Amino acid sequence: MYLGRVVGRVVCSIKDDALHAKTLLLVRRLPNGPVVVAVDSVGAGAGETVYVCRGKEASFAFKGEEVPTEATVVAIVDSVESVQI
Amino acid sequence: MLLARIIGTVVATRKDPRLEGKKLLICRLVDPDGNDEKGYLVAVDTVHAGFREQVLLVQGSSARMAYGCKDTPVDAAIVGIVDQISQDNG
């Protein structure tokens, strides 16, 4: 998983049925990573810090559904306390 | 699968109980000519490999198919000791 910031959303009218009614978010990996499209599972919105689960496990955020996603926003981050190394 | 060279060990007392009794070796990835490549992995030893030996590594969920690694939290396992590599460089 990695920390990201929601920087936008993507709207597709034609998409896999399992993605129906799911929000597609644009998430930039923090601090300076690439932007990916991630499926939202927690109701995150623009500007929020989140963390993203990637890979096959990303689809497990949607219990009982087989959602074709390799990146899912699985939490909205309230705060991070970190030290530099 | 990956080729690697054993360069060290890791000792951890507090760990997932399923890792108990397993030897954790630090592996430096190498190319077929034996030159170091970027990156290293910590892998579980299943073949009694020793320092500086060249070994065969499996990574990802396949690592759990190695001897004694079934249902353990292992994502890299050493499954062979390399005797010789022959290449046809065209």
Add this chain to the structure above:
Amino acid sequence: MIIARVIGNVVATQKDESHEGKKILLVQQLDLEGNPLGDPFVALDAVDAGVGDRVLAVQEGFSAMTSVGHTDAPIDAAVIGVIDVIDLVELA
């Protein structure tokens, strides 16, 4: 598995239910000299590791999920060991 350092704690109220009650750590992979390698990542804690600890982390689904007691959960990384000693025969 990789060698990493715990560099922070992440607090999230709104999260997947499989992450409830788990410590969420910000973790930085280290190279063999102990320098940071790549960007930090987020991992769930399975061994009560804390900030500053040098740890073993897995970045593979089954290993990560089962170490924190789940299956079929959106967990792709976990801290599964606290490192006591690293013994290197050579620094390549």
